[in-house]
Amino acid sequence: MPLQTPRAQPSALRTSLHDRGQRLTPQRQRVLALFERIGEGSHLSAEEVHQRLLRSSERVSLATVYRTLRLLSSMGLLQELELPEGGRRFELASDAHPDHHHLVCVRCGRTEEFESGAVLTAGEAAAGQHGFRLLECVLNVRALCPACAAAEQA
Amino acid sequence: MPLQTPRAQPSALRTSLHDRGQRLTPQRQRVLALFERIGEGSHLSAEEVHQRLLRSSERVSLATVYRTLRLLSSMGLLQELELPEGGRRFELASDAHPDHHHLVCVRCGRTEEFESGAVLTAGEAAAGQHGFRLLECVLNVRALCPACAAAEQA
């Protein structure tokens, strides 16, 4: 897979921003482009986003990274993960996998993704029962990866 | 329900501590007792624990509250919640409901609990597929409670 396949047209960002009366800046494009470059499965912290952009000589201040992550999340282009283990992390929001969950090794942080329609069904049932309007349904499976499970035995 | 029904014998704490070569202090008893007093459904932050203890004239420093919450969690007597909305929170670990999940209103913070065997099944399947050893399986349903859903319409 040497080819890069951008998930969102540049205009998607432009349009979303314009609708909210906000501007398309190089910084915002760089942050979103970074997530598109690394693909859907990657979960980055603000600090990591900042570091990666610096490495590719794309100058964005850390404060702006924070501001941009919040903005892109609120626009639904990024999604915040709920993994207490390693602080706040973000990933590209994927319409293709609305019901994707995380399997996290609590020892080394290794994260695998998986899908499960059953989980969404359970969430919908619970929301319905209490009269809530469901927004998002996130299953976090805390576990030990094979390597760490072996290490724990010792 | 004017009667209080303690979930754990005082000796449970004493034993757990003793096994780890640690001491049964009034502070540790007070923190655990607070959680038992308020019951299973309550989710408290460190700050709230501190405040509630102060209100009942039980002097425990905030630093000790933090230390104790971590200790009790690592012993499995308390359980940390993964609700990004309101910071880190703890609840009494309940063997009775190993598969209990949370329905959270992202607007007002109202939290309802529910159970679902299907979720645990999905988590086990995912863990098994990747060779992970499952520790915990937590479903967070982010939603709008009836009141907040109505308010949003406006």
Next chain:
DNA sequence: GTCGATGCAAAGGCTTTGCACAGCC
């Protein structure tokens, strides 16, 4: 009496914010 636990205050991450300047529309 010993060694772990507590309290206090200071240090430490991570995240947000105030302000002047830069640059998108």
Next chain:
DNA sequence: GGCTGTGCAAAGCCTTTGCATCGAC
């Protein structure tokens, strides 16, 4: 050209830690 976004540095949480003292065993 106006007004939003950025960068920088400072401020703000929340949480942890160092150290002297206290107290459980």
